[in-house]
Amino acid sequence: MCGIVAYVGRKIAQPLLIEGLKRLEYRGYDSAGIAVIDQTGGLHLRRAVGRISVLESSIGDGQPLPESHIGMAHTRWATHGAPTEANAHPHIDGAGRIALVHNGIIENYSVLKKLLTEKGYTFKSQTDTEVLAVLIGDLYHELQQRNHLPAGASLLQRAVQSALHEVEGTYGIAVICKEEPDTLVVARKGSPLIIGVGKDEYVVASDASAIVEHTTQVIYLNDNEMAVLKPGYFRTCTTDDIEVSPVVSQLENKLDEYELGDYEHYMLKEIFEQPAAIRRCLSGRAEQREGRIVLGGIADHARELAKAHRYILTGQGTAWHAALVGDYLMEDLAKVVTEATYASEFRYRNPIVEEGTVIVAISQSGETADTLAALREGKEKGATGLGVINVVGSTIARETDGGIYLHAGPEIGVASTKAFTCQCAVLTMLALYIGRRRFMGQAQTEELIEGLCAIPDQIEKVLQQSELVKTIAAKFCERENWLFLGRGYHYPIALEGALKLKEISYIHAEGMPAAEMKHGPIALINEGMPVVFVATQGMQYDKVISNIEEVRARGGHIIAVATEGDTQIRRYSDHVVYIPEAHESLQPMLSVVPLQLLAYHAAVIRGCNVDKPRNLAKSVTVE
Numbered sequence: 001m002c003g004i005v006a007y008v009g010r011k012i013a014q015p016l017l018i019e020g021l022k023r024l025e026y027r028g029y030d031s032a033g034i035a036v037i038d039q040t041g042g043l044h045l046r047r048a049v050g051r052i053s054v055l056e057s058s059i060g061d062g063q064p065l066p067e068s069h070i071g072m073a074h075t076r077w078a079t080h081g082a083p084t085e086a087n088a089h090p091h092i093d094g095a096g097r098i099a100l101v102h103n104g105i106i107e108n109y110s111v112l113k114k115l116l117t118e119k120g121y122t123f124k125s126q127t128d129t130e131v132l133a134v135l136i137g138d139l140y141h142e143l144q145q146r147n148h149l150p151a152g153a154s155l156l157q158r159a160v161q162s163a164l165h166e167v168e169g170t171y172g173i174a175v176i177c178k179e180e181p182d183t184l185v186v187a188r189k190g191s192p193l194i195i196g197v198g199k200d201e202y203v204v205a206s207d208a209s210a211i212v213e214h215t216t217q218v219i220y221l222n223d224n225e226m227a228v229l230k231p232g233y234f235r236t237c238t239t240d241d242i243e244v245s246p247v248v249s250q251l252e253n254k255l256d257e258y259e260l261g262d263y264e265h266y267m268l269k270e271i272f273e274q275p276a277a278i279r280r281c282l283s284g285r286a287e288q289r290e291g292r293i294v295l296g297g298i299a300d301h302a303r304e305l306a307k308a309h310r311y312i313l314t315g316q317g318t319a320w321h322a323a324l325v326g327d328y329l330m331e332d333l334a335k336v337v338t339e340a341t342y343a344s345e346f347r348y349r350n351p352i353v354e355e356g357t358v359i360v361a362i363s364q365s366g367e368t369a370d371t372l373a374a375l376r377e378g379k380e381k382g383a384t385g386l387g388v389i390n391v392v393g394s395t396i397a398r399e400t401d402g403g404i405y406l407h408a409g410p411e412i413g414v415a416s417t418k419a420f421t422c423q424c425a426v427l428t429m430l431a432l433y434i435g436r437r438r439f440m441g442q443a444q445t446e447e448l449i450e451g452l453c454a455i456p457d458q459i460e461k462v463l464q465q466s467e468l469v470k471t472i473a474a475k476f477c478e479r480e481n482w483l484f485l486g487r488g489y490h491y492p493i494a495l496e497g498a499l500k501l502k503e504i505s506y507i508h509a510e511g512m513p514a515a516e517m518k519h520g521p522i523a524l525i526n527e528g529m530p531v532v533f534v535a536t537q538g539m540q541y542d543k544v545i546s547n548i549e550e551v552r553a554r555g556g557h558i559i560a561v562a563t564e565g566d567t568q569i570r571r572y573s574d575h576v577v578y579i580p581e582a583h584e585s586l587q588p589m590l591s592v593v594p595l596q597l598l599a600y601h602a603a604v605i606r607g608c609n610v611d612k613p614r615n616l617a618k619s620v621t622v623e
């Protein structure tokens with residue numbers, strides 16, 4: 001949700017900022033902009049509606065930017081105000097000397113806007129961000145008038161600090177001022193911001209993808225912290241100006257992991273990366289030889305986790321579907337009361353959190369505002385907080401008591417794929433880890449670990465059927481209504497299959513428990529409607545077959561995901577995609593793959609932008 005990149009150093013800022021924006025484009029892509037300060041202190045701004053490429057060509061076609069070594073850029077996902085050029089960032093203060101990029105929401109912006117309007121300021125956009133830019137400018141002017149700062153102190157830093165004291169809401173911001181042309185001020189509260197520390201230069205960005213090309217040394221700003229950056233100088237402090245000693249960390253992922261390589265889309269790359277991602281995720285944790293699960297990130301809490309009375313698994317979107325899979329796993333394998341809940345609902349329902357509760361925040365990005373808020377709510381009420389997160393060092397990861405990283409590698413496609421299967425793998429390991437400490441025998445543990453370790457190879461087999469899935473997608477992709485049905489462990493997979501199709505192909509799809517269909521949705525079924533059944537071998541197989549019959553009787557076309565060797569399913573289905581045999585609890589990691597491919601191929605055939613679907617952002621950092 002909105003991507004920020006800012007630079008100060010010796011290099012020419014513009015190409016670096018545009019490249020950085022392209023890497024952050026998955027965070028939002030309705031408009032983009034750039035501001036730089038040239039060597040004579042001139043502030044230059046370019047903004048454009050649409051993708052980064054539009055901004056880039058507008059700079060190339062007759063509106064070049066002068067050489068500069070400091071600047072900032074932004075790619076937007078609109079929250080306040082339509083995606084117009086005027087609403088695009090950067091925003092400029094009233095005097096035209098300060099430029100600001102912002103990720104987050106200034107909640108009290110209308111009150112501030114009224115006060116500033118009364119002071120005579122006018123506004124060119126409908127955004128909350130412009131209000132902050134004007135406020136900083138106003139305070140800068142005031143400080144300048146008073147002129148009592150010690151020599152060497154940054155007026156810009158003071159003005160930003162004072163403005164942030166007036167602001168309610170969330171922000172990751174970068175600010176420059178033409179009167180301090182070598183100073184970049186950045187601050188965060190609730191929205192991610194990482195400072196890349198290079199030699200005499202700093203690259204600040206919403207995530208590591210825009211930094212890794214320049215340096216692997218980073219500082220993760222905490223909430224209510226800010227930094228003043230100049231070539232060869234930096235200072236980190238709180239927004240109350242209390243000095244903070246910066247902790248410099250090493251980035252985990254390499255540059256080539258962010259590249260598209262030979263694939264046409266990131267989503268396809270990430271679907272095909274799943275075997276490698278899960279192998280990495282299991283490595284050193286699912287110990288087949290010893291028949292045990294080793295989870296270093298939660299080891300300090302092992303006893304407490306085993307004794308816990310209740311687990312709350314929470315997330316949004318695809319991560320919530322993983323939470324649902326986790327719910328089945330925890331109750332089935334660990335035999336502990338578990339509830340999967342939307343993070344956005346958990347927080348505001350005044351939840352009861354008894355002693356012995358563990359809340360598990362599941363998130364690819366580790367920045368989703370709703371999930372973070374739910375984690376905080378749970379912890380505040382006394383729960384132990386765990387994270388199942390992909391992005392190392394992300395906000396949620398840093399606020400938990402312990403956690404299990406996915407190690408899936410960077411996920412760039414907006415539709416989550418490899419993060420989901422890795423989330424399932426992690427939750428399986430968590431269930432086995434807790435289960436073994438409760439009631440699970442060694443033989444069962446070993447059998448499940450063996451099955452889990454076989455999953456990557458089995459996914460490779462499923463991926464070989466990509467062309468078959470493509471022909472199915474081609475046949476049905478003009479149909480505007482689909483149903484996805486599954487039972488037990490495959491109910492969340494039905495939801496995930498429907499979500500994938502909606503997100504990237506804009507086909508209306510509903511996912512639900514197969515048994516629920518006859519309680520209403522069956523009325524939707526008409527001649528030729530595509531209905532996807534996850535009908536693998538397991539406890540409820542016969543019941544699913546009955547549901548298939550009910551759909552067929554009403555003219556629906558059946559696409560079945562079934563277990564290898566099940567020939568009878570062909571009698572009931574128009575199309576079958578097979579997955580290898582696996583323990584029921586492990587099947588979600590296999591059965592989801594054909595559904596990811598189905599959505600991918602349908603979207604490509606329909607000419608949709610698979611990696612950047614309309615209206616979506618990969619990381620939603622507002623509630």
Ligand code: G6P
Nearest residue numbers: 316317318319363364365368416
């Ligand atoms: C957004 C994305 C979804 C994602 C959800 C949760 O809505 O569009 O694809 O599943 O956020 O993201 P997280 O980073 O918390 O897993």
